[in-house]
Amino acid sequence: MIEILMVDDHAIFRSGMRRLLSDEPDMRIVAEAANGQEAIECLRRRSYGLVLLDINMSGRSGLDTLRRIRLEWPTQAVILLSMYPEAQYAPIALQLGARGYLSKDREATELLAAIRIAAGGGYYLPPGMAQGSLLQAAAGEAPPAWKRLTEREWHVLRLIVKGVSLTDIGDELCLSVKTVSTYRGRVLAKLGLHSNADLVRYCLEHGLAE
Incomplete structure (x- = not known):
């Protein structure tokens, strides 16, 4: 259905x-x-x-x-x-x-x-x-990397870009800091980036920032 x-x-x-x-x-x-x-x-x-x-x-x-x-x-x-x-x-x-x-x-x-x-x-x-x-x-012959993110990875990415700490992200999503850090690592790997600053810049360049 x-x-x-x-x-x-x-x-x-x-x-x-x-x-x-x-x-x-x-x-x-x-x-x-x-x-x-x-x-x-x-x-x-x-x-x-x-x-x-x-x-x-x-x-x-x-x-x-x-x-x-x-x-x-x-x-x-x-x-x-x-x-x-x-x-x-x-x-x-x-x-x-x-x-x-x-x-x-x-x-x-x-x-x-x-x-x-x-x-x-x-x-x-x-x-x-x-x-x-x-x-x-x-x-699209080559979909942008951000389209490969899962819904949970998207939530973590959006909060990081907003400047929310990993601890506060964990509290908001009911996850441990270690799990949030794992999601952050997956996002960085999928996007080919290395830092939170890179994430912010990437979102701005691709029109993904709110």
């Missing part, structure tokens, strides 16, 4: 999506959010097989929310939905880490296919666009 978080600031659209997906035996909307901040709060409470995320929302935009999701949950599958042209926004969405982008005027069968593909670890590219630079933006 693909459990979905639906993020859109229009209640009528969310209701329509619930009705659409209720007929599918392998997927369901289990949580809803009306804006980016609510989406982040939902993700902090539990995990989802997929996030359906609108681009144009009040407050934090869908693209900004996607960036935040990538920071805290780098493996979370996300599909962006919008009325904006796919040719204009699909490459941006995929470069930011989305697993698909669909205009809201697409057929329901395309959305259902995209959900299954993205939740299964693939990328859904709109018909006629699954080629050339767009495909490279989605899959």
